[in-house]
Amino acid sequence: MADPNLGVLLFIPYRHMEQRIIAALNASGYPITAAQAHVSQRIGDAGSRLGELAEAASTTKQNAGFLVDQLEKQGYVERAPDPGDARARLIRTTARGREAVAAAAEVEAAIEREWREHLGAEGTERLRAALLKLREITDPYA
Template sequence: MSTDRPLTDGSPRPMNTAVLLREAFNVLNAVPLARLAAAGHDAVRPAHGVVFQHLDDSGTTVSTLAERARMTKQSMAELVLYLEKHGYVTREPDPADRRAKLVAPTERGREVITIAQSTVPAIEDALDELFGADHADRLRADLRAIIDTANSRLPAVP
């Protein structure tokens, strides 16, 4: 990840809240990605997290994955295709809808999910140590408040 910030009028561009949140996510997301690479899953890239994050054990349609991730179906389909080619997911007919296919984790995909989820306690503990448990809990609550109220309090998207 580059540490250089773009310049505006010759000075580093200020980092607003959204940029700070994204950069913090990138730093935290590097932990499970490093563990995945060390376990032989170096084909998994940062962008693939949205597939694994929103994937049900029993399978999920690309449309639902895209909706959950707030991205286009086409972009999600590309991510799924890559993961399918690398053996992390399969696409099987949806028994509830013959036209649809369910994306389901393979054993290899389940291993990725397990490794990624196993990093959560260490990350949470590190944040508790960095900020103090009470402050870290307030941070989590504040982040949940952003998520929960974003649609009602933030400016509408044109």
């Protein structure tokens, strides 16, 4: 692709970061797939309902449920009663899940340092400002 559109140019660094984080987690004893990560990274601090996770991850409730089942078997999440609705369950991150999140954050920070070295401080801040401005019209969860 000689002249990629902006969407592709935004996706390439995201994919690079995601692949490196997933590889590092797997190498560190936290096996997880990209699909599982897409769901798990959307769990709120107090927990989230399955439907909320499915919507935020742009997947079906059935697929989100399948991924949550896998995450639960691996010890990253747990299901707990929802104090606001006795019929509902919340998906919450476990201690092991928080360990994996911390490990991922270390890799993320290292990648951002690499990008900052490549772009320079001013270039990095301009990119961040432009992306934050673009988020205003593209992120329904902002």
